[in-house]
Amino acid sequence: MVGTDVHRFDRLVEWLERWHAGRDALAPEVRLVVQHGRSRAPRLADAAPFLAHDELQRAMTEADLVVCHGGPATITEARRHGHLPIVVPRDPTRDEHVDDHQxxxxxxxxxxxxxxxxxxxxxxxxxxxxGVADPRAYALSADPGRPDPRVAAATAVGRIVEDLVRTSREPGRRRWWR
Structure with missing residues (x-):
């Protein structure tokens, strides 16, 4: 997974293609699903520019290994699905990102x-x-029951908005949005 950034990440796509081509003779059963974003489309059967959220969740659930860019959300999702992700961070000196935060x-x-x-x-x-020889080397204890942090954040924002609306309606309370 290269994420949804506007910058291309052809380097990772090319590395995966070369690795997979070299594996064909040894282990043709290796299926590689590539979410390539705006990068060059790889010459692989299971490649898509973007995956809908439910498709991405399903792909991570079914995967033995997850390879991804260094995006915090992608890494968090992979770990939440029980994977120790193999991370290739984007390099701004190659125009793969705007800075070196990844x-x-x-x-x-x-x-x-x-x-x-x-x-x-x-x-x-x-x-x-x-990882192909021993997928357990990159397996973590999956915690599918753990709440999605985005839901907790949305709930917190909802409480703040409800408190603001409630207090703005209290008698004698000056409205803050004038």
Whole structure:
């Protein structure tokens, strides 16, 4: 998954294509689903520019391994689905992003053991080969019952709005939106 950023991430798509082409002779049963965003469409059967939220959730549920860019939301979703994601952060020096926040964030998570950082093609190949040989190497305890943090945030915002509306209607209360 390369996310929904406007910048292309052809480097990751190309690395995945090369790895998959090399695997064909050894393990043709490896199915690679690629959400490529605005990047060049890979020459793979299961590739789509974007996946609807429910499709993305299903893909992560069914996946043995998740490879993604260094977007915090994508990493969080992968971990929520029980994956230690293999993360290739976007590089702004290659026009893959506007700044280096993905690199900094991914390196910090990699150092904490929360992702498998792959900043080179050889790192990615090694991680994928290990994951295909033993998918448990990148499995976490899935917690599908854990509440989605977006729901908690929306609930908190809803409470704030309700409090503002309620207090604005109190007698003698000056309206704040004049």
């Amino acid at each position: 690199q900094l964030f991914s390196r910090r998570l990699g150092a904490a053991g929360m992702v498998r950082l792959a900043e080179s093609e050889s790192d990615l190949v090694a991680a994928l080969d290990r």
